[in-house]
Amino acid sequence: MLGLAFAMASPPGGASGAASNPFAQFIPLILMFAIFYFLLIRPQQKKAKEHRSLLEGLKKGDQVVTAGGMHGKVTDINDQVVTIEVSPGVNIKFNKGFIASIVKKD
Template sequence: MFATPAYAQAAGGAGGAFASFVPLILIFAIMYFLLIRPQQKKVKEHQKMVEALRRGDQVVTAGGLLGKVVKVDEGEATVELAEGVKVRVIKSTIAQVRSKTEPADA
């Protein structure tokens, strides 16, 4: 009339253990394709933009300041906000390049 505990535990089997992980695997796959992968692509595009930064570019910093790049060093750039007002910013804090200058012909 009553099932013994040992008999009831054996009913799940090995297939039940794998089936319980399938939703977890699906959630991870969905998170990867909807969140992680697009973010990695955006980071790569930002790195390319920062590496291509050159003198004369009109930029927007992460703080919302608009200016013109005067000098580009290894990890930082000097941006002129107004005539005679220059600030040094870390290159990775440049959020957008509004207008690019053409490279000088050699």
């Protein structure tokens, strides 16, 4: 049985009857990269760009939702910190990156 497996294998050195193209070995890798790019990388970059534009357009009075699900109204914006009023007189500070969406603009 083992002798049959060796008989069916290609000869040492990888030389078979036809000459192999070295570029043909990279085609599967190129295809896998293209699939990953269009299914994973590109949509993620698009979503990150939309989130950056959302944060740049953030202003006082906007009703927002944080990544943790906290709803509130923006009362102050600094460089990296946003103060949100969740109830009259209750202000909470969040990192600007944790603002998930704007519910309503005033």
